Amino acid sequence: MSEAAGEIREREQAAVRALNEQEDYVRRMGHLSDEELTRQLVATLRQEKTRLDRWIDSGECFILSSAGKIHLPQCPSMRQFMDRDAAWKPYLDDLDRVRDWHGSDNAPDMPTLLTRAEVEGLKAYKTCSVCAPTLDHTDKRPGLRGWTVLKCGSLKTKHFGKYFSFVAGEEMGVLTRISTVETIGGLEFRAEFDGLDDPVTDPSVEVMYPTPRPSTWPPLDERN
Structure with a gap:
């Protein structure tokens, strides 16, 4: 397990422990009146918003x-996770829903938040096509036919010299330049490849390059 994956695992376990503690806490408030319970839930809501x-x-x-997106x-x-006021409203409007700890919907879920490093440390992920986060991959899967897939907007200087293709298979050649050019319509993104006559100007276009496999030494045919 990678260090990033281990950190995510620890965070998930911590979240489960926190939820269990919260459930135990609310169970202990069973003797509270509706007004007192509401105040406690509002306090929990505010703590979540602060976090x-x-x-x-x-x-x-x-x-x-x-x-997994x-x-x-x-x-x-x-929004259902980030807007804690909206997330908690059904529970504040129906306190019996909160008190029924034999059910499976006793409290709104908190979102699983990750840093960029933690996301890239995942073995697999797929980005949302609506909000389109700019990451190294749009569809990262182990052993994706030996290719790394990413959006042109995620290209960096470390990708110079790599041989790219469109995800459909058409070859693009080696990445030679990334720039932002000022035009009449505003700033325009450009990624230039030596196998294309025109630069790619849409940063959302997905491209891919071969992912090198770890080398072995000595070669298999030279081992005893």
Whole structure:
């Protein structure tokens, strides 16, 4: 298990422990009146909002959905997790839903927040096509036919000299230049390849390059 994956695993376990502690805490509040319970839940809501705000303010972060997709915090599909007021409203409106600890929907789920390094440390992920986070891959899968897939907008200087193809298979050649050019319509992204007559100007276009396999030494045919 990689260091990043280990950290994510620890965070998930910590989240489970926190949820269990929260459930135990609310169970102990069974004797409270509706008004007292509401105050306690509102306090929990505020704590969650503070945690999310601190996380977002700390720098670049992403959300890992239960389906394994990576989203930006502002993605419309993640509003149900990020907007804690909206997430808690059904529970505050129906306290019996909170008190029923034999059910499976006793509290709104918190989003799984990851840093860029943690996302790239995952063995596999797929980015949301709506919010389109800029990561090294759009569909990272172990052994994806020996290719690394990414968006042109994610190309960096470390990719210079690599031989690229469109995901459909058409060869593009070696990446030679990445630039942003000012035009009448505004700034235009450009990625130039020596096998194409024209640069790629759409940063959302997916391209791929061969992923080198680890070498072995000595060669298999020279081993005893």
